[in-house]
Amino acid sequence: MxxxxxxxxxxxxxxxxxxxxxxxxxxxxxxxxxxxxxxxxxxxxxxxxxxxxxxxxxxxxxxxxxxxxxxxxxxxxxxxxxxxxxxxxxxxxxxxxxxxxxxxxxxxxxxxxxxxxxxxxxxxxxxxxxxxxxxxxxxxxxxxxxxxxxxxxxxxxxxxxxxxxxxxxxxxxxxxxxxxxxxxxxxxxxxxxxxxxxxxxxxxxxxxxxxxxxxxxxxxxxxxxxxxxxxxxxxxxxxxxxxxxxxxxxxGGKNPTLIAASADPAEAAEIVATGGFGTTGQSCTACSRALVHEDVYDAFVDALVAEAESIDVGPGDDHEMGPQVSADELESTLEYIDIAQSEGATLAAGGGTPDGDAVADGHFVEPTVFTDVDHDMRIAQEEVFGPVVAVVKVSDFEEGLELANDVDYGLSASIVTDDHTEANRFVDEVESGVVKVNEKTTGLELHVPFGGVKRSxxxxxxxxxxxxxxxxxxxxxxxxxx
Known part of the structure; x- marks a missing residue:
């Protein structure tokens, strides 16, 4: 006892x-x-x-x-x-x-x-x-x-x-x-x-x-x-x-990363994967939306799927990604995965619980990627709090910025771009308490202020x-x- x-x-x-x-x-x-x-x-x-x-x-x-x-x-x-x-x-x-x-x-x-x-x-x-x-x-x-x-x-x-x-x-x-x-x-x-x-x-x-x-x-x-x-x-x-x-x-947050046409798809996918799947997605600053320019969309999706499928899931002592904290949190994440599929999003990676003796009993879920996501779907609007990233195709920077702001939350946001003008505009116009350029949405310095806007x-x-x-x-x- x-x-x-x-x-x-x-x-x-x-x-x-x-x-x-x-x-x-x-x-x-x-x-x-x-x-x-x-x-x-x-x-x-x-x-x-x-x-x-x-x-x-x-x-x-x-x-x-x-x-x-x-x-x-x-x-x-x-x-x-x-x-x-x-x-x-x-x-x-x-x-x-x-x-x-x-x-x-x-x-x-x-x-x-x-x-x-x-x-x-x-x-x-x-x-x-x-x-x-x-x-x-x-x-x-x-x-x-x-x-x-x-x-x-x-x-x-x-x-x-x-x-x-x-x-x-x-x-x-x-x-x-x-x-x-x-x-x-x-x-x-x-x-x-x-x-x-x-x-x-x-x-x-x-x-x-x-x-x-x-x-x-x-x-x-x-x-x-x-x-x-x-x-x-x-x-x-x-x-x-x-x-x-x-x-x-x-x-809470519903944090976007905007992937510009000038971004390197593999680098952008690594940034999104780290921000979206790190800490099992259980971070208020986790990236849950990737808003991707159509010119790099296919290459980005391939790279992000590869990142998701490479993650070693299991007990935290000796694996890369641990479990969700409780049965309720796992159930909530799996429910959002079901909702996304029912609303027409394409499951590109993950979406279930992993196999194997090490993960047989715990609250484990696979890193999950959805593509073909419309921005009015619940997977793109509501906080999931699990390792789930919704990928949305955008035609240009303007549409990406508009969608980045088109949620009730405003905690953290990032942009991946080689265009300094786009980076500065994103910093100026995104509705978010934390803004990052060519970095993941997660991770905070302790000597600068932290906080969000809107419902965050x-x-x-x-x-x-x-x-x-x-x-x-x-x-x-x-x-x-x-």
Whole structure:
């Protein structure tokens, strides 16, 4: 019997008042239990908020360099445990090992980055229009930040929310995704060992309807940051704003790559395959639409099919592409594959579950390519969240740009072209928070802002970089007449 992981509240590991736990299973081998976690209630969440509220003032008064030193030490502890964190991430979420190791390293880098930024927080000095007056600003923490994080990047996304919140002097409560909460529990252990005061960081696992709702609606929280699906995120936004909270949501995408007539088809296919099939397509920035100029369409399709068919699918420990995270996610992807075929798209590669003993029991799906896709088909309009790429033929750059924008989402977009004018026009006119030229849609630098437009984001505050700190601070202006 696996020993149940407990909640982390006020510096203590405590069970839920419900007395209930839930198992997390290995998506590559769903009969294997990876861990047991608390099925917490609203009362458990309220206890965590109370602990954070009690701790926030002392943490806010802690000098920035001292806060940074604790973040830096936590990053070092995570770095020392990188291998075991990678093992846990592969087991709980199913990522291929190189992808899991890269994500763990990303979280470590984020802690180091914001450890340094904690020393930069201060404000600005301005010239006063009056005599004998000092005029300046101060950056003050918001108070208690509530974080609700997804399963697809279960350590990187919590890190890029948590580290700036702590660096800015906020106390934090977090509800990690129930499918893969283990790495957030490990972050809590690292921060505790690094010397973070009790109550400043609190972890409560369990259903969003209980834990998440309490975090959002509680009088004790001041800001809510959410990453997840657009459907849930829009409900979170409404709930948080109705409760008078500062709110930040980053949500889904239907990300295009426009393949221009000047593109090398093989190079473009590699870019699309990496962006569309990496992380099993379970990324909000994954490429799910290839908008391909008719002059290179056939050669591109041949190259993309070859890329898809070359991918080694199996358990993440020793294969190139791992499973989908759950039976529900696999079922959803297979349903979209059926819908695409029923609407008239041509299945050019994949489309089913792979054969073999290694993949017999897990939530595996083949990298899938559809051609002859009309842009009004559901496969070209709705987020699939699996390794499925819809290829749409376009007659020219203008049509490709128009279709790139003809969706409800606007998270990431890319263009593959040798024409600098086309590249610049795409950057200027595409409706997307992240734009890339001759690169895959996935992959983000940690020191620049990240966020989307339209249904991909609340379009309030961006995450990461300097902008990532802005959400967690309030500017105070001081007039000091001496």
């Amino acid at each position: 696996t020993e149940a992981n407990e909640n982390y509240v006020d510096g203590e590991w405590v069970p839920s008042e419900t007395g209930e736990t839930a198992a997390v299973y290995d998506p590559a081998n769903p009969s294997e239990v990876v861990g047991e976690y608390q099925q917490s209630s609203a009362a458990d969440a309220a206890d965590a908020v109370a602990a954070a509220a009690a701790a926030k003032d002392e943490w806010a008064d802690t000098p920035g360099p001292e806060r940074g030193a604790i973040l830096r030490e936590a990053g070092k502890i995570l770095d020392d445990r990188k291998e075991e964190l990678t093992d846990l991430l592969v087991a709980e979420e199913g990522k291929a090992r190189p992808e899991a190791a890269g994500e763990v390293q990303r979280a470590i880098d984020i802690f180091y980055y914001f450890a340094t930024k904690a020393s930069d927080l201060g404000g600005t000095v301005k010239a006063s229009s009056g005599r004998n007056t000092n005029l300046y600003t101060r950056e003050k923490p918001v108070g208690v930040a509530a974080l609700i994080t997804p399963w697809n990047y279960p350590i990187a996304i919590p890190a890029w929310k948590l580290a700036p919140a702590l660096a800015a002097g906020n106390a934090v409560v977090i509800k990690p995704a129930s499918i893969a909460p283990g790495v957030v529990v490990e972050i809590a252990k690292a921060l505790g060992e690094a010397g973070l005061p009790d109550g400043v960081f609190n972890v409560v696992t369990g259903p969003g309807s209980e834990v998440g709702s309490e975090f959002i609606e509680s009088d004790g929280t001041d800001a809510v940051s959410f990453t997840g699906s657009s459907h849930v995120g829009e409900m979170v936004y409404d709930q948080a704003t109705d409760a008078g909270k500062r709110v930040q949501t980053e949500m 984001s609340s379009e309030t505050w961006r995450e990461q970089g300097d902008e990532g700190l802005e959400f967690y601070t309030i500017e105070q202006t001081v007039y000091d007449n001496y």
